[in-house]
Amino acid sequence: DSGVTQTPKHLITATGQRVTLRCSPRSGDLSVYWYQQSLDQGLQFLIQYYNGEERAKGNILERFSAQQFPDLHSELNLSSLELGDSALYFCASSPADRQNTDTQYFGPGTRLTVL
Amino acid sequence: AQSVTQPDIHITVSDGASLELRCNYSYGATPYLFWYVQSPGQGLQLLLKYFSGDTLVQGIKGFEAEFKRSQSSFNLRKPSVHWSDAAEYFCAVGLIQGAQKLVFGQGTRLTINP
Numbered sequence: 001d002s003g004v005t006q007t008p009k010h011l012i013t014a015t016g017q018r019v020t021l022r023c024s025p026r027s028g029d030l031s032v033y034w035y036q037q038s039l040d041q042g043l044q045f046l047i048q049y050y051n052g053e054e055r056a057k058g059n060i061l062e063r064f065s066a067q068q069f070p071d072l073h074s075e076l077n078l079s080s081l082e083l084g085d086s087a088l089y090f091c092a093s094s095p096a097d098r099q100n101t102d103t104q105y106f107g108p109g110t111r112l113t114v115l
Numbered sequence: 116a117q118s119v120t121q122p123d124i125h126i127t128v129s130d131g132a133s134l135e136l137r138c139n140y141s142y143g144a145t146p147y148l149f150w151y152v153q154s155p156g157q158g159l160q161l162l163l164k165y166f167s168g169d170t171l172v173q174g175i176k177g178f179e180a181e182f183k184r185s186q187s188s189f190n191l192r193k194p195s196v197h198w199s200d201a202a203e204y205f206c207a208v209g210l211i212q213g214a215q216k217l218v219f220g221q222g223t224r225l226t227i228n229p
Contacts, residue, residue, distance in 0.1 A: 031215075033217075042220075042221050043217075043219040043222075044219075045218070048215070056216055102209075103149070104217060105161065106158045107158055108157060108158040
């Protein structure tokens, strides 16, 4: 158990819908990262937040957005869902934002299925 | 662009045999390297990491990895595998470009024959 929690574990929805994925980082960690794992793209970095502020963006679609709240939990919002958005979405956390010795600890993931 | 290559998509070894999983990276600066393992239906668990210093690093579950700068490699090894090691293994490079993010290889699926 990494200490990172994600809810829900599974999510099944229809095309065009909007969903919210939730992540609680390890106690004391200020950085939260979101990754998408799909069969065709593999594991890809989406976005990072540090203490409530966006720090870095990766291959995140405009239909996707995220935020980190004062209690440091984070939410990833996916809208206008398409079949290709079906994937496993991971959250990870680390203590800081630019420490190159930081290690990211991953949650169990949320499996999203778009029908 | 930075990239990580895991040449072997799928490897099968016998229970008790030795294992080596290959990882090559492309990154201009000093790499920060990681190996993660993903068991079926599970999240990613950190096996080991290399930041600097001794190029042979020890991890959990009896795994080790060796950083070879001249070959741009960070191969993962285990002297004797167990059936419980069956999983998918990911090599990753940590990029410090304004903020830390990980670039992952495509993964190697390990199957253990009894």
